[in-house]
Amino acid sequence: MNPHPSHQFQPGGPGGPGRPKGSVGGRAQAIALIDSIISENGAELRAALEKEFHKSPVKFWQRFGFPLVPQALVAKVETATTTHRWQSLLDADQDNQRTQDELQALRREYPGEDSRILGMLADGIPLAALRAQLGRPAPRLVEPGGG
Numbered sequence: 001m002n003p004h005p006s007h008q009f010q011p012g013g014p015g016g017p018g019r020p021k022g023s024v025g026g027r028a029q030a031i032a033l034i035d036s037i038i039s040e041n042g043a044e045l046r047a048a049l050e051k052e053f054h055k056s057p058v059k060f061w062q063r064f065g066f067p068l069v070p071q072a073l074v075a076k077v078e079t080a081t082t083t084h085r086w087q088s089l090l091d092a093d094q095d096n097q098r099t100q101d102e103l104q105a106l107r108r109e110y111p112g113e114d115s116r117i118l119g120m121l122a123d124g125i126p127l128a129a130l131r132a133q134l135g136r137p138a139p140r141l142v143e144p145g146g147g
Contacts, residue, residue: 057133058123102127110134 019025024032038045053060106117113134120133 058120058125099127106130106134 049060049064103117107114109131110117117130117134120130121127125133
């Protein structure tokens with residue numbers, strides 16, 4: 001190593017020869033390859049993504065959509081203060097009864113979907129948004145005799 005000042009980088013001078021013009025690094029080549037594969041197979045990719053989405057829209061969002069959200073926005077939402085209003089035990093009991101009534105209605109509208117409904121609640125989906133997530137209920141067959 002030559003410690004002489006004339007051999008050190010000088011302000012305003014070129015930083016060295018660098019990469020030759022027109023050359024591309026490995027990461028850029030990999031991205032270009034992936035881009036060409038996606039461009040050539042866009043319809044198949046879309047079909048596969050839609051299939052995954054319909055399995056579980058929330059999990060799809062968490063895996064593919066959420067990572068695309070700027071982290072500054074995520075931090076802002078996570079640190080936002082939440083306020084809880086005070087309520088009496090009687091009010092809480094009435095809210096609890098409304099929640100139970102709503103869950104019973106969901107069970108009637110979506111028979112056999114209890115585990116899916118509970119899973120969505122566990123994933124943090126608000127009760128009011130469950131119907132939108134579940135889609136249309138299956139049509140119920142009316143038994144002969146009006147029952």
